[in-house]
Amino acid sequence: MMRWCYGKVPGRLWLLPMTVWYFAAVWIAPVTLHPQCLDFKPPFRPQRELDFCVMYREFGCCDFQKDQELMRKFYQIMDHFDDYGYERCAGFVSDLLCQECSPYAAHLFDAEDPSTPVRTIPGLCPDYCSQLWMKCSSTIPYLSDHPNIAEVKDDQTRFCQYLQLDDMDYCYPHLLSNQKLTNNLGRVQSDSDGCLQLCLEEVANGLRNPLAMVHANDGTHRFFVAEQVGVVWTYLPDRSKLERPFLNISKAVLTSSWEGDERGFLGLTFHPKHKYNRKLYVYYSVEVGLDERIRISEFHVSANDMNVVDHASERVILEIDEPASNHNGGQLLFADDGYLYIFTGDGGMAGDPFGKFGNSQNKSALLGKVLRIDVDDNERGPLYRIPPDNPFIHERGARPEVYAYGVRNMWRCSVDQGDPVTKEGKGRIFCGDVGQNKYEEIDIIEKGRNYGWRAKEGFSCYDKKLCANSSLDDVLPIYAYPHKMGKSVTGGYVYRGCEYPNLNGMYIFGDFMSGRLMSLREDFRTGRWTYNDICMGTGVTCSFPGLIDNYHQYIISFAEDEAGELYFMSTGIPSATSPSGVIYKVVDPSRRAPPGQCHYEPLPVRVKSNLIQFIPQETFIGTRNEPEPEPTEPYDWLQELIDSLGEVEPEPTPPLPTTTTTKPPKRKGRRKKSRSRAQSASEPQNGGVRLVGDEQGRSNQGRVEIYINGEWGTVCDDLWTTKNAAVVCRQLGFRYALKAARNSEFGEGKDLRILLDDVQCEGTESTLLDCKHAGVGLHNCAHYEDAGVICGNSDAGV
Numbered sequence: 001m002m003r004w005c006y007g008k009v010p011g012r013l014w015l016l017p018m019t020v021w022y023f024a025a026v027w028i029a030p031v032t033l034h035p036q037c038l039d040f041k042p043p044f045r046p047q048r049e050l051d052f053c054v055m056y057r058e059f060g061c062c063d064f065q066k067d068q069e070l071m072r073k074f075y076q077i078m079d080h081f082d083d084y085g086y087e088r089c090a091g092f093v094s095d096l097l098c099q100e101c102s103p104y105a106a107h108l109f110d111a112e113d114p115s116t117p118v119r120t121i122p123g124l125c126p127d128y129c130s131q132l133w134m135k136c137s138s139t140i141p142y143l144s145d146h147p148n149i150a151e152v153k154d155d156q157t158r159f160c161q162y163l164q165l166d167d168m169d170y171c172y173p174h175l176l177s178n179q180k181l182t183n184n185l186g187r188v189q190s191d192s193d194g195c196l197q198l199c200l201e202e203v204a205n206g207l208r209n210p211l212a213m214v215h216a217n218d219g220t221h222r223f224f225v226a227e228q229v230g231v232v233w234t235y236l237p238d239r240s241k242l243e244r245p246f247l248n249i250s251k252a253v254l255t256s257s258w259e260g261d262e263r264g265f266l267g268l269t270f271h272p273k274h275k276y277n278r279k280l281y282v283y284y285s286v287e288v289g290l291d292e293r294i295r296i297s298e299f300h301v302s303a304n305d306m307n308v309v310d311h312a313s314e315r316v317i318l319e320i321d322e323p324a325s326n327h328n329g330g331q332l333l334f335a336d337d338g339y340l341y342i343f344t345g346d347g348g349m350a351g352d353p354f355g356k357f358g359n360s361q362n363k364s365a366l367l368g369k370v371l372r373i374d375v376d377d378n379e380r381g382p383l384y385r386i387p388p389d390n391p392f393i394h395e396r397g398a399r400p401e402v403y404a405y406g407v408r409n410m411w412r413c414s415v416d417q418g419d420p421v422t423k424e425g426k427g428r429i430f431c432g433d434v435g436q437n438k439y440e441e442i443d444i445i446e447k448g449r450n451y452g453w454r455a456k457e458g459f460s461c462y463d464k465k466l467c468a469n470s471s472l473d474d475v476l477p478i479y480a481y482p483h484k485m486g487k488s489v490t491g492g493y494v495y496r497g498c499e500y501p502n503l504n505g506m507y508i509f510g511d512f513m514s515g516r517l518m519s520l521r522e523d524f525r526t527g528r529w530t531y532n533d534i535c536m537g538t539g540v541t542c543s544f545p546g547l548i549d550n551y552h553q554y555i556i557s558f559a560e561d562e563a564g565e566l567y568f569m570s571t572g573i574p575s576a577t578s579p580s581g582v583i584y585k586v587v588d589p590s591r592r593a594p595p596g597q598c599h600y601e602p603l604p605v606r607v608k609s610n611l612i613q614f615i616p617q618e619t620f621i622g623t624r625n626e627p628e629p630e631p632t633e634p635y636d637w638l639q640e641l642i643d644s645l646g647e648v649e650p651e652p653t654p655p656l657p658t659t660t661t662t663k664p665p666k667r668k669g670r671r672k673k674s675r676s677r678a679q680s681a682s683e684p685q686n687g688g689v690r691l692v693g694d695e696q697g698r699s700n701q702g703r704v705e706i707y708i709n710g711e712w713g714t715v716c717d718d719l720w721t722t723k724n725a726a727v728v729c730r731q732l733g734f735r736y737a738l739k740a741a742r743n744s745e746f747g748e749g750k751d752l753r754i755l756l757d758d759v760q761c762e763g764t765e766s767t768l769l770d771c772k773h774a775g776v777g778l779h780n781c782a783h784y785e786d787a788g789v790i791c792g793n794s795d796a797g798v
Helices: 018-024 062-078 084-102 126-143 147-152 155-163 639-644 722-729
Strands: 195-205 210-214 224-226 229-234 265-270 279-288 289-300 309-321 330-332 342-345 371-373 404-405 410-417 429-433 439-445 479-482 489-494 506-511 515-521 528-536 555-562 568-569 581-587 691-692 701-708 711-715 736-743 752-757 788-792
Touching: 062 084, 062 126, 084 126, 126 155, 147 155, 195 224, 195 568, 195 691, 210 265, 210 568, 210 581, 224 265, 229 265, 279 309, 309 371, 330 410, 342 410, 410 489, 410 555, 439 489, 439 506, 489 555, 489 568, 506 555, 691 788, 701 736, 701 752, 722 736, 722 788
Parallel strands: 195 528, 210 555, 265 330, 711 752
Antiparallel strands: 195 581, 210 224, 224 229, 265 279, 279 289, 289 309, 330 342, 342 371, 371 404, 410 429, 429 439, 429 489, 439 479, 489 506, 506 515, 515 528, 555 568, 568 581, 691 701, 701 711, 701 788, 736 788
């Protein structure tokens, strides 16, 4: 017999089924695929080639160190056998030991639930188990000393039944030839519709519209999270939060609690040399007299505390008047050239109506632009200088700060860090530009270019006269999507992190209104971009410990930490004062980097504040594999009429929190935060009410929730009266209103919108909608004032 000698190991040890060829293939996982290692993490490609478990040297759960450990265990076992024993059993022993390196180790060892004991011998197919028992049952005590194994090892039937898996698709060795499992293993998983299945990890919560998460690039791996109200928090690498804010200018910031208010603290970035000059820059809304402005200011971090800004150090770099309260832009960033880039909106209202051609096409206006300025060495002299290669410094009438123009309201831009090895793509600036009526777009910003607004929206003409102008010379977006997919783009990042190699080069972004996560990937040979939806992994795909498969709908912003890993921020209640914002880390469950490859040592942080430890609040839901039916879209005859007449359409929802109630279509594999109460099978009538929140579940009392225009919401009113309560109680079939409960006596309906405020009833109306009120969705109260009732059929007071 041919012998491949490694000590006393016979050649049969390495003669494994030919089906292992698939591990060297290029892979995309099927819908139900869920590879997982015994450390409860995805498989990986080892950095150093394995010596022992060579069948998993391309992809699996073992690095070189683990491989050597298994080899030593193999020798310890086989030292108990003579040459005949080697000849018969070495192959079985090596097969069983090496299943710890299988991409499906968690299945084979029943380790998917970290709270249950792990098998000591992997799950075996009946025919293979029978051969093992008949030829090499003497090896069983050396493979496992588990008492259950010891009890059944002398009985073939009981032994093989004990090692049998509930899911026979994963038994060894048949899983190696299971086409459902082995085809395309190792790349980002996708469902039958091509929707990429990723998972999430909760990083922070309880935030008020978190719209920026940045790092100082100083080696500490802290991250700083800005809330719309004007407060910035410091988080340490262990995700604990400093009790004292990093920056608090909430008294100066102009915003409100209204859902849909785009004003507020909008942008934050650190100087590239922050470690040495302690500088950072902020972008926020202010009110000066009767005027509203956007302000870009420079601050310094305190010399006494690296986690607190010196608030007295503020220097206003630039202020721009805002003719309307929306389209405020808000992005600040430093690109690879070291200059500060400022992304402004077009000034607000619909269709950029300012001047002959709008602000965006007017290079003498700073609105609707990408501005570039030099803020280095500005301690004396001008606060900023114009970079000498800015494109319009010699054009008469043009503002020298303008770097690019023709933008509408770019919401979230990022700089591509480039491929970790080749640096391909490095320095490109990606932006999401919010559309008007029909399209949202993604652009790559280049010097001197015109991005088309208001002549064009996406690839489509908006202003037909301007669009036909041969001097427009605009650059088209790399991607645009229609409003049936989403109505307010949130620009993202090109993933360049270490932990998830399959995501490298993928541009991941989202939509604020629909809650849709999306991706683009460039083919560098053709320059074309391929689009894929991103879904939350279905079935058990995201059931790794610490991962979740759902998120709040309103995607506000994306972020990149100091190591290059990707995050996004979203909220369940889109109001600047609602603490329902969460930060999520994006996770690819199909493949990770080899252990130790992404290790880094953060520099120490001297902390002078108390720490608030992070407590996760989100939970794994566990989505089902079967597709959900696509909803029937209503026929919008009014919209079609407007389109046919060629008139300007209504202003769409802005990228920051809005009052719109449009919901995204349900798509297979996607779950966002779901409402905690199931809606009735039949559609409620407009103005219908229900009572919820009573701890004992009594039907005659609870928080009032009302159904208006297709959604349930709360009634928030500190002037709630028994006349109002009487209308509700009569609707529900009760004769009397015993109490008008105020101030969220029956809890806060935080997962619903506030639909009615300032309700004034005579007591005889059919529904609350018939009473006087502030208007549907208009309010100046919060959920701590949610109204309730106690009803009864006798007039005994409560």
